[in-house]
Amino acid sequence: MSEQSPALELRxxxxxxxxxxxxxxxxxSVDRGSIHGIxxxxxxxxxxxxxxxxxxxxxxxxxxxxxxxICPIENPQSSIEAGIGMVHQHFMLVDTFTVLENIILxxxxxxxxxxxxxxxxxxxxxxxxxxxxxxxxxAIVGDLPVGLRQRVEILKALYRxxxxxxxDEPTGVLTPQEADHLFRILDTLRDQGKTVILITHKLxxxxxxxxxxxxxxxxxxxxxxxxxxxxxxxxAELMVGRSVLLQVEKKLANPKDTLVSIRNLNYExxxxxxxxxxxxxxxxxxxxxxxxxxxxxxxSELLEVLGGILTPKSGSIRFExxxxxxxxxxTARNLRKIGFGxxxxxxxxxxxxxxxxxxxxxxLGYHDEPEYNRGLCLDRKAMVETCxxxxxxxxxxxxxxxxxxxxxxxxxxxxxxxxxEMEQNPDVLxxxxxxxxxxxxxxxxIHKQLIMMRDAGKAILVVSVEIDEVMSLADRIAVMFDGGIxxxxxxxxxxxxxxxxxxxxxxxxxxxxxxxI
Amino acid sequence: MAEEQVxxxxxxxxxxxxxxxxxxxxxxxxxxxxxxxxxxIIGDNPLEALKVLIYGAFGYPEAIGxxxxxxxxxxxxxxAVAIAFHCGLFNIGAEGQAALGGIGVSxxxxxxxxxxxxxxxxxxxxxxxxxxxAWAYIPAYLQAKRGSHIVITTIMFNFxxxxxxxxxxxxxxxxxxxxxPESRPFIETTWLPYFHDFIAMPNTPLNISFIYALVLSxxxxxxxxxxxxxxxxxxxxxxxxxARYSGISPSKNIIIAMMISGGLAGxxxxxxxxxxxxRLILDFTGGYGFVGIAVALMGRNHPxxxxxxxxxxxxxxxxxxxxxxxxxxxxxEMVIVIQGLIxxxxxxxxxxxxxxxxxxxxxxxxxxxxxxx
Numbered sequence: 001m002s003e004q005s006p007a008l009e010l011r012x013x014x015x016x017x018x019x020x021x022x023x024x025x026x027x028x029s030v031d032r033g034s035i036h037g038i039x040x041x042x043x044x045x046x047x048x049x050x051x052x053x054x055x056x057x058x059x060x061x062x063x064x065x066x067x068x069x070i071c072p073i074e075n076p077q078s079s080i081e082a083g084i085g086m087v088h089q090h091f092m093l094v095d096t097f098t099v100l101e102n103i104i105l106x107x108x109x110x111x112x113x114x115x116x117x118x119x120x121x122x123x124x125x126x127x128x129x130x131x132x133x134x135x136x137x138x139a140i141v142g143d144l145p146v147g148l149r150q151r152v153e154i155l156k157a158l159y160r161x162x163x164x165x166x167x168d169e170p171t172g173v174l175t176p177q178e179a180d181h182l183f184r185i186l187d188t189l190r191d192q193g194k195t196v197i198l199i200t201h202k203l204x205x206x207x208x209x210x211x212x213x214x215x216x217x218x219x220x221x222x223x224x225x226x227x228x229x230x231x232x233x234x235x236a237e238l239m240v241g242r243s244v245l246l247q248v249e250k251k252l253a254n255p256k257d258t259l260v261s262i263r264n265l266n267y268e269x270x271x272x273x274x275x276x277x278x279x280x281x282x283x284x285x286x287x288x289x290x291x292x293x294x295x296x297x298x299x300s301e302l303l304e305v306l307g308g309i310l311t312p313k314s315g316s317i318r319f320e321x322x323x324x325x326x327x328x329x330x331t332a333r334n335l336r337k338i339g340f341g342x343x344x345x346x347x348x349x350x351x352x353x354x355x356x357x358x359x360x361x362x363x364l365g366y367h368d369e370p371e372y373n374r375g376l377c378l379d380r381k382a383m384v385e386t387c388x389x390x391x392x393x394x395x396x397x398x399x400x401x402x403x404x405x406x407x408x409x410x411x412x413x414x415x416x417x418x419x420x421e422m423e424q425n426p427d428v429l430x431x432x433x434x435x436x437x438x439x440x441x442x443x444x445x446i447h448k449q450l451i452m453m454r455d456a457g458k459a460i461l462v463v464s465v466e467i468d469e470v471m472s473l474a475d476r477i478a479v480m481f482d483g484g485i486x487x488x489x490x491x492x493x494x495x496x497x498x499x500x501x502x503x504x505x506x507x508x509x510x511x512x513x514x515x516x517i
Numbered sequence: 518m519a520e521e522q523v524x525x526x527x528x529x530x531x532x533x534x535x536x537x538x539x540x541x542x543x544x545x546x547x548x549x550x551x552x553x554x555x556x557x558i559i560g561d562n563p564l565e566a567l568k569v570l571i572y573g574a575f576g577y578p579e580a581i582g583x584x585x586x587x588x589x590x591x592x593x594x595x596x597a598v599a600i601a602f603h604c605g606l607f608n609i610g611a612e613g614q615a616a617l618g619g620i621g622v623s624x625x626x627x628x629x630x631x632x633x634x635x636x637x638x639x640x641x642x643x644x645x646x647x648x649x650x651a652w653a654y655i656p657a658y659l660q661a662k663r664g665s666h667i668v669i670t671t672i673m674f675n676f677x678x679x680x681x682x683x684x685x686x687x688x689x690x691x692x693x694x695x696x697x698p699e700s701r702p703f704i705e706t707t708w709l710p711y712f713h714d715f716i717a718m719p720n721t722p723l724n725i726s727f728i729y730a731l732v733l734s735x736x737x738x739x740x741x742x743x744x745x746x747x748x749x750x751x752x753x754x755x756x757x758x759x760a761r762y763s764g765i766s767p768s769k770n771i772i773i774a775m776m777i778s779g780g781l782a783g784x785x786x787x788x789x790x791x792x793x794x795x796r797l798i799l800d801f802t803g804g805y806g807f808v809g810i811a812v813a814l815m816g817r818n819h820p821x822x823x824x825x826x827x828x829x830x831x832x833x834x835x836x837x838x839x840x841x842x843x844x845x846x847x848x849x850e851m852v853i854v855i856q857g858l859i860x861x862x863x864x865x866x867x868x869x870x871x872x873x874x875x876x877x878x879x880x881x882x883x884x885x886x887x888x889x890x
Contacts, residue, residue: 309761333764342762350758356751364752365763367745377743 005068007032007195008053008084008164013062015048022048024219026062030164035186035196037206037227040216041239041439046199049216050166054086055079066164085157089169091149095142100124102141103156120159127158131188146294147178154185164195171205175294176467176500183209203232204468215239240440250451253475255287259459260306260428265315267301275301277484279315283428283459288450290474290491291463292499298483299463300345303432306461307342308332319428336365341421345432345463347410351417354406358396359387361405362420390419395445411442418446422453429453429460435469447473467499481505531875537822541815541863543870545829548862552855561846573839574832580839582712582721588824588831589723589788592730594809595827596737597781599818601667603741604774605754610656610671611782612806613678614649618783619790620685621648623797626703626790627690637707641791642729642784649783650776652678657775661768667775675806686799700797709792724792729784734820740777750774782806808860815863826863833859 008030015023022045030036040046051057053064055076064071066082073079079086093102100117103124109116124137135144135151144152150170157165167186171179186196186209198210206213207227215223215238223238260283267276276298283289291299304310306317308331317324319338324330329338336342344351352361363372363383372379372386387401394415396408405413414435421429434450435443450473454460464470470477477494479486479502486502553563574584594611601608621644629640656670686698694701712723741747753760753770760767789801808830815829816822837852862869 307762308764331764332762336764344762350756350762353752353755353759355755360748363748364759367748367763373745377739378745378748380743 006030006065007034007067008197009065009068010049010053011063011065013049013052013064014060015052015057016060022219023052023059026216026221028214028221028224030195030197031212032067032195033190033193034211035190035198035209037198037200037210037213038216039199039201039203039206039213039235039239041201044216044239045219046216047168050086050168050197050199053079054084054166080160080162083161083163084166085160085162085164086166087150087153087157087168087170089172091153093141093149093152096140098138098140099135099144099152099155100137102152103137103159105156107160123159124155127155130192131158131185133158133185145178146173147175147181150174150182151185162194164197165189166197166199168199169201170198171200171202172465173295175503176496177504179205202468203235206235207232217241236440248447248451248472251455253287253454255284255475256457258282258284259320261316261318262306263316263318265302265305265317266313267305267310268313269301274313275483276305276312277482279485281478281485283461285427285459286454286457287475288454288460288462288473290470290477291461291480292467292470292477292503293465293480294503295465297480297503299465299480300432301483302480303342303345303430303461303463306430307340307344308335332365333368336424336426339427341424341426341429343417343421343429343431343434345436347413347417352405352413355404357402357404358391358408358416359383359401361416362387362390362401364420366420366424390416390423393423394419394449409439411438414438414446415442418449422449427458429458430463431460432463433466434462434464434473435466467496467503471496471499479503531878535874535878536871537817537819540871540874541822541825543874544863544867545859547870548855548859551862552858555854556847556851559846559851561844566840566844566847569840569843570833570836572836573843574836579719579721580835582718582723584828584831584835585727586722586724586788586793586831587834588827589727589730590785590803590805591808591812591827591830592734592824593781593784593788594805595812595816595823596733596820597778597806598809598813599816599820599823600737600741600750600774600781601778602813602818603747603754604750604770605757606657606660606771606775606778607668608653608671608775608778609668609810610653610674610678610806611778611809612802612804613671613675614652614779614782615785615802615806616675616678616682617652618645618649618780619786619797619801620682621645621783622786622790623690623700623703626707626795627700627797630704630707634706638709641707641709641787645783645786646780647783649779649781649786651779653775653779653782654772657772660775661771679800682797682799686797690797692796698799702796703791705795707791708795709787711792722793724788726784726788726792729787731824733781733784734824737781738820746773782809808856811860811864814867829859830856 006029010026010028013023013026026049038046048057052059053073055073055078058074064073066084071082073082094105100121104116104120109119121137128134133151133155135148135155141149141152154165170182174182189196198205200206210227212224212226213230213235214221215235217239262279262281265276265279266274268274279302281289291302293299301310305312312325315325329335348354353364360383366372367378372382384401390396391399391401396412396415405416408416431450434446438446450460450462462470462473471491471494475491476488477491477499478488479499481503482505486505486507489498549567553567556563556566574580594615597611597614598608622641625637625641625644629637632640652674656665656667656674659665659670660667683698686700690700691698692701709724709726711720712718712725712727713720741751749760749765750770750773752763752765753767757767760770785802785805790797794801812823812826812830815826816824833856837855840847841849841852
């Protein structure tokens with residue numbers, strides 16, 4: 001084993017799922033003691049590749065070298081033995097166990113827990129100190145915030161002797177501050193000689209933390225570059241295969257009348273837990289209001305209340321001066337009729353029926369409109385015709401109105417939902433996570449459509465956990481924390497730091513800056 | 518181009534004839550094969566048995582009449598189970614709903630028998646549908662509003678229905694001139710016309726309720742795939758969150774679908790009582806409600822599939838009794854074994870051969886397209 005040999009090396013890895021060639025001749029070399037980023041659009045093959053390294057899948061051909069030695073990885077067990085640890089996007093933790101119990105899960109050392117727990121505790125204290133990873137090992141995991149849970153995952157990997165740490169989309173659930181803290185931890189790990197592989201689609205993070213970066217596109221490795229020698233636009237172009245606009249081009253908003261005014265809105269879930277607390281918001285014609293916040297702070301409930309799916313506990317929602325709460329109009333169906341469009345946060349869970357054909361999903365929510373009915377029967381011809389138009393206008397691929405919705409990619413599914421809700425020409429458009437899981441190319445298109453709607457004088461509410469997206473789309477930004485609105489900023493005053501602090505529930509962040517102005 | 522084809526090969530469509538004809542046929546063949554082995558073990562000739570079975574079901578006009586009479590019941594219960602399936606519900610209660618439907622039919626035929634037949638006929642239909650639907654309404658309401666699982670409640674309601682039927686026949690509706698628990702005979706003016714009343718064929722129980730079954734199958738097709746009500750039912754069945762999002766009420770559609778289901782099951786009472794028995798008797802539902810589950814599964818909840826599956830089970834009932842009669846070593850229980858094997862292979866093990874057959878088809882199709890290009 002020479003000093004120069006890379007920590008991890010992949011040579012000509014191939015993997016097919018049936019006829020789909022998910023990884024084509026992938027070669028990759030990751031230096032020891034470095035942070036290496038892997039970027040690519042959804043479906044580019046990043047996850048497949050890392051699943052091969054971690055032993056979830058077996059490559060059809062190709063070799064994996066660890067520290068210069070060929071290392072056949074047959075299952076996660078052999079991967080752990082080779083010193084590879086993985087932090088999954090969705091944590092693999094038992095919520096009702098303590099941190100310590102979670103960490104020794106599977107490596108208990110013998111029948112009696114006590115001995116294993118004691119030695120693990122000692123080892124953990126050492127690890128925490130060495131890598132500045134403070135966690136209370138006796139805390140119940142379910143009580144910890146996500147940022148700490150992620151730390152538990154990292155500790156778990158280190159406890160198992162990981163020298164190479166793979167992190168899959170680690171910042172998806174973190175506030176910017178928590179993400180920064182994670183990056184400091186990764187820095188420390190690198191300084192201690194560990195190797196980190198970071199899988200992400202956020203180019204900003206790649207630029208901020210990595211030493212080198214590999215770009216994947218359609219199952220192939222298209223570039224290996226030093227981070228210092230590249231830029232965000234260059235990486236985006238490599239990912240998509242053409243140049244893309246990262247910044248949304250838009251004119252200054254020209255807000256007019258308030259269309260929807262929300263006052264003191266409260267909502268409790270079925271367990272009686274308050275999810276929305278005294279929400280006050282105004283949606284104005286010709287303006288995009290962005291809602292920022294870490295997911296799970298009431299944004300979903302706000303959208304669903306405004307969409308007529310959930311019934312608020314108290315408060316008022318007025319549309320063009322008319323009270324909606326407790327009125328006949330306050331159902332999902334009637335709200336559509338009076339001019340609300342709703343693109344749900346999770347298209348697969350609620351926006352589409354995956355087993356239906358595209359044209360059947362075209363009428364979801366509008367299926368009793370006269371244009372889709374002829375007498376007692378649904379007008380199948382009109383459905384297909386409308387769907388064909390949407391497909392053409394929104395460039396949905398493949399252009400087949402009879403294809404099952406599950407046969408479309410995430411981005412194309414999202415376009416189907418957007419087309420359905422936008423083409424009804426609503427006065428108020430509620431949009432949840434407009435570009436979640438959508439390719440960069442399609443993001444550009446979706447943003448343009450939203451700006452067009454705004455310029456046509458519609459009131460638009462955009463909820464997104466992507467802080468970049470909120471900042472670039474919205475004209476006004478409200479930040480939610482723990483069910484309440486922490487504050488409202490105009491797009492011009494918003495900075496990432498300010499929003500980040502507000503997302504963590506710090507109310508002063510805004511007033512301080514206001515005072516400064 | 519070739520690469521594109523390979524790339525999108527995963528979504529290569531499996532044509533209808535593979536999923537709706539070839540795969541059920543293979544399943545049926547496998548069931549018959551195992552049945553044949555069993556028959557061989559007990560010392561009879563399986564080919565001979567198959568011949569008797571087919572001849573007994575389709576070999577002569579009388580056999581066909583009987584087969585179609587059984588088929589009628591299976592169509593009703595198959596459609597009943599299928600409409601509930603489309604709403605994501607497993608209706609195990611068709612048996613009880615059929616029993617209640619039969620009570621409704623009997624009440625019409627016993628107490629309105631002074632009316633002319635052209636009023637009796639629609640009245641009996643309405644009674645069958647309403648009684649069956651009402652019986653299904655209770656579990657549906659409990660599922661929709663209280664979250665009681667429909668599988669459990671409908672099973673329990675089968676027992677309650679059977680008890681109600683017994684109680685009525687022992688204490689209320691019993692023929693005062695008779696000893697056994699059955700009602701007095703319906704008078705002849707209330708009977709449903711037989712097929713042999715119209716066309717030249719031997720006397721069989723086949724009556725015009727077979728036509729009802731065909732009309733209801735067509736209605737089922739239009740309701741499910743060509744109306745907004747069927748659309749709503751399917752949305753609720755496939756994705757309840759999407760239903761709520763789009764303003765479709767899951768609880769309303771659960772209740773509607775179950776009531777349609779119960780109403781369809783109730784039609785068994787028309788065929789059995791108004792059509793054949795001409796009195797209310799115990800156990801006239803004869804397990805049709807349960808076999809309806811297999812019929813719906815095998816027919817993939819589509820009326821054409823349900824018709825074919827119902828015909829298969831009708832043939833098994835009729836040909837099976839012929840088999841038990843004709844062959845020495847094969848008794849009634851043996852016929853039930855064969856039916857059970859068919860239900861097992863086409864219902865429970867429906868997907869056993871599917872992946873292999875689909876993969877084989879894909880390979881075949883790819884060779885074809887590559888050869889062509």
